[in-house]
Amino acid sequence: MSQLLHADSGQGPGTAVSASASASASRRPEAHHEGPDLRQALNAALDRALTEDPRTLVLGEDVGRLGGVFRVTAGLQERHGHHRVFDTPLAESGIMGLCVGLAMQGWRPIPELQFDGFAYPAVDQIVNQLARMRYRSRGAFPMPVTLRLPSFGGIQAPEHHGESLESLFAHVPGLNVVAPSTPAEAYTLLLQSVRCDDPVIFLEPKARYWDREQIQLPPPDSTQELDAAPLGTSRVARPGRHATLVCWGSMVRTCLEVAELAAEDGVDLEVLDLRWLKPLDTAGLAASVARTGRAVVVHEAPLTAGLGAEVSARLMERCFGELRAPVQRVSGFDVPYPAGPLEHQYLPTLDRILLAVQHTLEF
Amino acid sequence: MSSPPRDQDRNASSTTDATPPTHPVDLTGTDVSPEVLRALYRDMVYARHLDDEAVALQRQGVFPAYVPLRGQEAAQVGSAAAMDRTSDFAFPTYREMAVAVTLGVDMVGYMASHRALWHGGLYDPSRSRLAPINAVVGGPVPHAVGWALGAQLDGTPGCALAYFGDGASSEGDVHEAMNMAAVFQAPVVFLCQNNQWALSVPNRDQVAGGSIAARAAGYGMPGHEVDGNDVLAVYTTTRAALARARSGGGPSLIEARTYRLGPHSTSDDTRRYRSEDTERQWARADPIERLYTAMLAAGTVPGDDSFAAEVREQAQEAAASMRAGVRVAPPPSGEEMFTHVFSEPTDELLRQQRAWREEVELG
Numbered sequence: 121m122s123q124l125l126h127a128d129s130g131q132g133p134g135t136a137v138s139a140s141a142s143a144s145a146s147r148r149p150e151a152h153h154e155g156p157d158l159r160q161a162l163n164a165a166l167d168r169a170l171t172e173d174p175r176t177l178v179l180g181e182d183v184g185r186l187g188g189v190f191r192v193t194a195g196l197q198e199r200h201g202h203h204r205v206f207d208t209p210l211a212e213s214g215i216m217g218l219c220v221g222l223a224m225q226g227w228r229p230i231p232e233l234q235f236d237g238f239a240y241p242a243v244d245q246i247v248n249q250l251a252r253m254r255y256r257s258r259g260a261f262p263m264p265v266t267l268r269l270p271s272f273g274g275i276q277a278p279e280h281h282g283e284s285l286e287s288l289f290a291h292v293p294g295l296n297v298v299a300p301s302t303p304a305e306a307y308t309l310l311l312q313s314v315r316c317d318d319p320v321i322f323l324e325p326k327a328r329y330w331d332r333e334q335i336q337l338p339p340p341d342s343t344q345e346l347d348a349a350p351l352g353t354s355r356v357a358r359p360g361r362h363a364t365l366v367c368w369g370s371m372v373r374t375c376l377e378v379a380e381l382a383a384e385d386g387v388d389l390e391v392l393d394l395r396w397l398k399p400l401d402t403a404g405l406a407a408s409v410a411r412t413g414r415a416v417v418v419h420e421a422p423l424t425a426g427l428g429a430e431v432s433a434r435l436m437e438r439c440f441g442e443l444r445a446p447v448q449r450v451s452g453f454d455v456p457y458p459a460g461p462l463e464h465q466y467l468p469t470l471d472r473i474l475l476a477v478q479h480t481l482e483f
Numbered sequence: 484m485s486s487p488p489r490d491q492d493r494n495a496s497s498t499t500d501a502t503p504p505t506h507p508v509d510l511t512g513t514d515v516s517p518e519v520l521r522a523l524y525r526d527m528v529y530a531r532h533l534d535d536e537a538v539a540l541q542r543q544g545v546f547p548a549y550v551p552l553r554g555q556e557a558a559q560v561g562s563a564a565a566m567d568r569t570s571d572f573a574f575p576t577y578r579e580m581a582v583a584v585t586l587g588v589d590m591v592g593y594m595a596s597h598r599a600l601w602h603g604g605l606y607d608p609s610r611s612r613l614a615p616i617n618a619v620v621g622g623p624v625p626h627a628v629g630w631a632l633g634a635q636l637d638g639t640p641g642c643a644l645a646y647f648g649d650g651a652s653s654e655g656d657v658h659e660a661m662n663m664a665a666v667f668q669a670p671v672v673f674l675c676q677n678n679q680w681a682l683s684v685p686n687r688d689q690v691a692g693g694s695i696a697a698r699a700a701g702y703g704m705p706g707h708e709v710d711g712n713d714v715l716a717v718y719t720t721t722r723a724a725l726a727r728a729r730s731g732g733g734p735s736l737i738e739a740r741t742y743r744l745g746p747h748s749t750s751d752d753t754r755r756y757r758s759e760d761t762e763r764q765w766a767r768a769d770p771i772e773r774l775y776t777a778m779l780a781a782g783t784v785p786g787d788d789s790f791a792a793e794v795r796e797q798a799q800e801a802a803a804s805m806r807a808g809v810r811v812a813p814p815p816s817g818e819e820m821f822t823h824v825f826s827e828p829t830d831e832l833l834r835q836q837r838a839w840r841e842e843v844e845l846g
Contacts, residue, residue: 177636203636209666214625214659221629224572224614225637245656248619249626255823256603256615262826294824317826352829399829 155334161303162192162268162324165310166230167340170200173228176314178205180215180232180268189234190270190329199340212238216245219265220253230314232268236323237280239269243288250319251294263294266313266320271299272370272420273452273467274327276460283457284421286368289321290398290430296351297397299323301372303333305355308348309395316351323397325370352399356408360390363414363480366405366431368394371418371468378473389477397427405431406438413444414480418468423451445483448476501679501740503768507777508715515715517783521790523564523714524778527556527771528791529798530581533590536802537580537597541749545810546597550578554712554744557770558676560585561717562644562739565725566612570641572630574614574623578676579646586613590801591808598809601819605812621647621654624673628664631671631728642670642728644721650681652695661736665702670728672721673736676711678743683756696738704734711739712770742768817843 169176184207187194197205219229233239253261273282290297300306313320365375372393379389392408409415417428428449450468458466541549559581583593592606596616603615617623627645634641664671675695699706709720724735742765746753784790821836
């Protein structure tokens with residue numbers, strides 16, 4: 121099937137792949153210099169959540185006076201008061217335990233844990249308590265808690281600041297997991313998460329915090345209905361015919377870049393932004409693969425037992441007959457997240473993804 | 484406030500347990516009414532009988548396991564009796580059956596946890612003012628702080644009572660919770676039952692510095708060490724701490740020094756780590772006898788033993804009723820495995836539920 125990838129290039133496969141990589145920097149989808157960035161979209165969603173529901177609370181380390189280390193909560197304490205938006209001591213497990221108790225009192229907490237790697241100290245409270253309290257109490261204590269977690273890599277941050285925890289949390293019964301990819305998506309998905317009566321682990325792609333989009337964000341007191349697909353629905357970020365790139369969070373932009381490059385070679389890639397990693401949109405995945413017959417899952421997390429394995433298994437179970445090639449996985453490596461200069465060798469590169477596309481097309 | 488330094492010789496051959504307090508409860512000048520004293524007595528006797536019945540049910544194979552509280556009745560009944568049952572809320576771990584008795588929790592529902600019908604029990608936690616039974620030591624302590632903070636934010640008079648033991652005092656969550664409670668000045672009382680044994684590990688290998696109450700000073704809150712086998716002392720100390728919390732005075736820590744007369748659980752063998760002689764000495768510090776002797780002397784109860792006989796008879800009835808109830812309690816429906824995971828079941832969960840149902844129907 122290599123002619124699909126190289127139909128218009130007239131070059132051998134290897135040449136095409138390396139050529140595309142060198143061109144990657146200049147061929148990103150058009151950058152928007154106007155409109156809110158992803159952080160501002162999240163801020164607007166929090167502002168609206170705090171405005172529309174007096175039971176919502178924003179809490180965490182440095183979220184109050186400072187407005188969060190990424191300024192996602194900037195200005196919220198001034199607008200909504202110290203009782204609704206407040207700093208907590210530096211204690212991740214304590215913060216999540218606090219949220220369980222607040223939820224038992226009928227509050228709707230939106231905690232922030234400052235960085236992905238610092239969710240680990242809170243795993244006991246998240247897994248053993250937050251995820252189970254509704255179950256344990258047979259519905260007496262719902263846990264409408266949205267944990268905001270700046271996640272994934274790509275900003276040359278220190279150790280423990282570039283982790284991808286989606287498969288860890290997706291494995292836990294009782295938790296929902298979501299990762300937005302754009303400002304508009306971030307706005308909608310965060311409001312949807314806050315309104316959900318169950319815990320949501322909201323993984324923010326920190327490398328995309330500064331991505332802008334030409335959208336108009338509704339004012340905080342907007343009563344306009346949220347234009348959102350049901351919880352657990354994926355979205356086709358780019359329709360295509362030849363293969364599906366399955367991705368989420370920061371990898372969506374990367375996959376769109378790959379699709380643009382592949383298009384130059386006449387390969388029409390569909391980019392499926394999963395959005396929700398739990399519940400997983402099996403129907404959406406199957407529908408996309410029914411159209412393309414091929415799938416490449418792309419994630420930053422290490423390969424082994426990553427969410428790509430689950431996606432691959434679901435596709436095999438649901439549409440084995442429609443698959444024209446084995447599902448490919450492109451991921452980080454099974455190594456601790458590396459330091460700065462190695463980061464972009466660890467993260468799925470355009471080359472690595474294109475190679476996987478080539479493999480699936482040539483199968 | 485704090486105890487004298489304990490024996491720090493880690494090579495000491497004896498277990499160096501504190502000297503058992505065997506003197507009667509001092510009723511001199513107490514403002515606690517005879518009715519309350521008799522109620523404290525009654526709840527302790529009820530708990531003793533229910534506890535013995537539960538051990539018997541385990542021996543007879545009805546309960547897979549049980550965690551006896553024998554010896555700790557005063558610490559539990561005295562503290563729980565101080566609660567305002569219209570506004571306060573208690574957070575137990577797994578040995579707080581006498582707290583449940585005091586709060587009037589349905590005992591069949593409570594024992595459902597030990598009967599292995601439902602983790603957390605089958606009582607109504609909201610109405611009972613008792614959170615579901617929690618098997619993570621220290622885990623519910625930050626919940627109590629969150630609940631108390633929630634009450635504070637609501638401007639309601641509710642206080643939280645957080646139960647934990649000397650073993651849990653080593654858990655990070657307990658420290659995080661105490662620090663947070665003090666930072667927020669949350670209306671919470673930390674009630675540590677120091678029963679001297681964290682399963683097989685004695686205080687001297689568990690509690691650095693020898694006093695849990697002394698740690699309160701580090702959080703800037705009052706710490707009270709109290710004779711945990713003196714139900715009146717526990718009651719008045721907890722009552723004062725709750726009153727302080729209710730009036731905006733912030734959190735307190737109470738260390739009720741007691742002794743676990745029985746094994747950690749019905750699977751435990753105390754002979755492997757402590758002497759029978761020490762257990763016998765502590766049996767003489769029986770909190771029920773210590774109160775009864777004092778009530779007899781003060782004329783709170785008639786001298787003819789009729790009150791004790793009447794309470795004993797009622798307690799036996801309560802134990803028999805619990806036994807009858809748990810024996811006929813129906814096993815949980817498999818449907819319930821799926822019911823309480825989320826507010827709305829996901830498609831995937833429904834699919835798994837259908838598969839389970841088909842398997843059962845075929846089976």
